[in-house]
Amino acid sequence: MTETEDLRARIATALSHSRGRTAVLTDAVDGDDLVRQHSPLMSPLVWDLAHVGNQEELWLVRDVGGREPVRQDIDNLYDAFQHPRADRPALPLLSPAEARSYNRVVRDKVLDVLDRTPLAGRPLVADGFAFGMVVQHEQQHDETMLATHQLRAGPPVLSAPPPPPATVRVSGEILVPGGPFTMGTSVEPWALDNERPAHEVDVPPFLVDAAPVTNGRYAEFIADGGYDRPRLWTDEGWAHRTAAGLEAPLHWRRDGDGWACTRFGVTARIEPDEPVVHVCFHEAKAFATWAGKRLPTEAEWEKAARFDPATGRSRRYPWGDEDPEPRHANLGQRHLGPAPVGAYPDGASPLGVHQLIGDVWEWVDSDFTGYPGFAAFPYREYSEVFFGRDYKVLRGGSFGTDRDACRGTFRNWDYPVRRQIFSGFRCARDASPEEVG
Numbered sequence: 001m002t003e004t005e006d007l008r009a010r011i012a013t014a015l016s017h018s019r020g021r022t023a024v025l026t027d028a029v030d031g032d033d034l035v036r037q038h039s040p041l042m043s044p045l046v047w048d049l050a051h052v053g054n055q056e057e058l059w060l061v062r063d064v065g066g067r068e069p070v071r072q073d074i075d076n077l078y079d080a081f082q083h084p085r086a087d088r089p090a091l092p093l094l095s096p097a098e099a100r101s102y103n104r105v106v107r108d109k110v111l112d113v114l115d116r117t118p119l120a121g122r123p124l125v126a127d128g129f130a131f132g133m134v135v136q137h138e139q140q141h142d143e144t145m146l147a148t149h150q151l152r153a154g155p156p157v158l159s160a161p162p163p164p165p166a167t168v169r170v171s172g173e174i175l176v177p178g179g180p181f182t183m184g185t186s187v188e189p190w191a192l193d194n195e196r197p198a199h200e201v202d203v204p205p206f207l208v209d210a211a212p213v214t215n216g217r218y219a220e221f222i223a224d225g226g227y228d229r230p231r232l233w234t235d236e237g238w239a240h241r242t243a244a245g246l247e248a249p250l251h252w253r254r255d256g257d258g259w260a261c262t263r264f265g266v267t268a269r270i271e272p273d274e275p276v277v278h279v280c281f282h283e284a285k286a287f288a289t290w291a292g293k294r295l296p297t298e299a300e301w302e303k304a305a306r307f308d309p310a311t312g313r314s315r316r317y318p319w320g321d322e323d324p325e326p327r328h329a330n331l332g333q334r335h336l337g338p339a340p341v342g343a344y345p346d347g348a349s350p351l352g353v354h355q356l357i358g359d360v361w362e363w364v365d366s367d368f369t370g371y372p373g374f375a376a377f378p379y380r381e382y383s384e385v386f387f388g389r390d391y392k393v394l395r396g397g398s399f400g401t402d403r404d405a406c407r408g409t410f411r412n413w414d415y416p417v418r419r420q421i422f423s424g425f426r427c428a429r430d431a432s433p434e435e436v437g
């Protein structure tokens with residue numbers, strides 16, 4: 001196989017993998033359920049379903065392929081910038097059957113375009129970028145649809161084997177040495193514009209938790225009055241905590257002297273060793289203050305994840321440059337929740353930081369902004385229009401993030417009040433001179 005044939009085969013596999021996941025998420029419920037809005041925060045599943053097809057048509061059929069439109073008349077309906085999620089159920093959307101057949105027609109054309117397009121030259125197609133962008137886009141909507149499933153009431157419709165158990169004990173903090181490291185990437189072929197370009201950042205020495213904060217630790221924060229002490233919260237965080245009546249992570253409820261949580265329709269006692277999930281940025285920050293620590297900055301998080309002190313270079317992933325395998329990280333909706341701390345020793349970074357990739361997205365204390373030298377590509381609406389103080393960054397991916405949509409450089413962003421996403425965190429703190437040694 002030539003290199004191009006190999007790339008085409010990998011793209012075709014990735015396209016079919018994402019479509020298979022979309023089918024799992026949308027075939028699991030009936031038509032009524034697909035058109036219903038399960039939360040004002042989310043679109044009806046049938047909107048996501050046709051939206052992934054519409055984006056695929058726009059980029060791959062029309063732009064890359066230069067072909068005639070399939071359904072230009074529906075572009076506006078599925079333009080996320082035209083209609084906020086809360087308004088989408090009232091739109092004259094394609095029915096589930098229409099959406100599925102539209103997606104099939106588009107996909108057939110895309111596979112033909114893939115066969116005929118030279119994957120070099122024009123930046124949009126070089127290394128298959130536009131195809132990779134579309135694969136990642138569908139996977140991102142699959143994760144969004146998984147979050148919709150989590151918000152949906154009713155008996156369970158999704159199933160998966162439980163995550164692996166812990167095989168090593170992971171606790172305490174890891175010292176990350178001070179000095180420059182390479183953040184972002186200029187060489188990862190499917191990296192999105194906001195991950196580019198690679199640039200040097202000088203990070204002072206700091207300590208980072210070896211693992212994400214667990215349910216058990218988070219329950220201690222609650223038991224110690226964490227939600228009742230304004231001084232642990234920022235002014236903005238406290239105002240939100242009060243207005244929204246926050247008392248525990250989303251989906252938690254009291255169960256005797258402890259806590260239970262409901263996950264995809266199944267209620268059980270919380271697992272103390274699993275990373276806490278469904279907390280907002282403000283909750284993460286209040287916990288960190290309570291623990292005498294802080295959240296890592298985005299640069300600190302990425303240095304902890306990618307920096308190899310032996311070579312001085314930044315890896316693609318904490319474990320090295322190889323693509324994620326199931327032994328490295330809890331990704332891809334193979335399991336319907338995070339794995340306990342200590343379940344992925346093969347995925348640890350060279351410094352010994354665990355579970356940075358997969359399990360839960362990790363809030364970091366940084367606004368979403370462009371790196372020095374940022375250039376919007378292929379359009380401003382991908383990232384640039386979100387830059388600024390409104391959005392906080394999340395890193396590392398969750399159990400619901402596919403490996404094609406996750407890298408050591410990958411950046412997610414959301415409002416600091418959001419917690420319907422699979423969001424957790426870990427803490428960090430400055431290193432004292434004695435600790436630096």
Ligand SMILES: [Fe+2]
Pocket residue numbers: 051055080137141
């Ligand atoms: Fe989208």
